[in-house]
Amino acid sequence: MxxxxxxxxxxxxxxxxxxxxxxxxxxxxxxxxxxxxxxxxxxxxxxxxxxxxxxxxxxxxxxxxxxxxxPAVFVDDERIRVRNPFRTIQLPWTEVADVRAAYSSELIAQDGVKYQLWAIPVSLRARKRAARSAARAAHDDPYGRTSVSADVRDAAARTASADQTVRDLRDLAEAAGGSTAEGKAAVSVRWAxxxxxxxxxxxxxxxxxxxxx
Incomplete structure (x- = not known):
């Protein structure tokens, strides 16, 4: 069997x-x-x-x-390495305070320093397209209940690619918890x-x- x-x-x-x-x-x-x-x-x-x-x-x-x-962003369970045009920044997740995307994607370290994520560009057009897709899904049931047609749609299609990537990175940072002294020693910035x-x-x-x- x-x-x-x-x-x-x-x-x-x-x-x-x-x-x-x-x-x-x-x-x-x-x-x-x-x-x-x-x-x-x-x-x-x-x-x-x-x-x-x-x-x-x-x-x-x-x-x-x-x-x-x-430009590239390399991610594993312990750290994130951001390769920008002229610098490479490596931080353990314990040193990442937040990852967010407005008009550009950026990583905020625990000490308040911001690093741009050149490899994850924000597309306002893709964001508008995802918003329209989400609006159509919500229209299936104005009371917020899950409808059959809404289940069929891929949820990722209702979120812009850059926003979804930033959300995944933020989840990894939040799962790592707070900063540690060992993590601070591992932060590195190298000029290209x-x-x-x-x-x-x-x-x-x-x-x-x-x-x-």
Whole structure:
């Protein structure tokens, strides 16, 4: 006699990586466009253009990567790591006071410092669409009771993606409880010199070539 199949478990918000798919797509397209324009300028450009193109490439590529491909939020049961364009912030959940989304997503540490979550952009259009979906679900039963058609609808469809992600992160922070001395020692902020250094070098090189041209 075969045992009944256990119900599927809802995936935990912990152990996930959050990125902006739209940002990544835009980043790849921008890199392709910049590469094509710079290559054309170096091959067919005249005067100082072939020299300006590599300098502009050195400046623009790190910035495009920083603002489109680099942002990510890494989550596990113990900590959250926020990778923004120019910084990487790591905090244990015990040091997270709140996670919220208004016009942008942000994390508030126990000491009151705010960190933007670039990888979780807020879409007002998606928020309005989710509000319309929620209004239609409520219209099924004006007294707030669950109706058959409301049960069929996916509840996640009535919440904007960024708002749902922020809600999951807030739940993890609340489940971790209050701050501890050990947690405070684990907070770290690291500057992304791998992005800053080449962009700064490209800016200097661009200025020098332009001045000497």
């Amino acid at each position: 075969t045992s009944p199949t256990p119900p599927a478990k809802t995936p935990s918000p912990a152990g996930r990586t959050h990125r902006s798919v739209a940002g990544a797509v835009c980043g790849v397209l921008l890199l392709l466009l910049i590469g094509w324009m710079a290559g054309d300028a170096m091959i067919r450009g005249e005067g100082r253009t072939p020299w300006l193109a590599p300098a502009a490439l050195l400046l623009l590529v790190p910035l495009v990567v920083a603002f489109t491909l680099r 010199y791998e992005v800053i250094a080449p962009a700064a070098a490209g800016a200097v090189l661009l200025a020098v070539v332009w001045a000497l041209g």
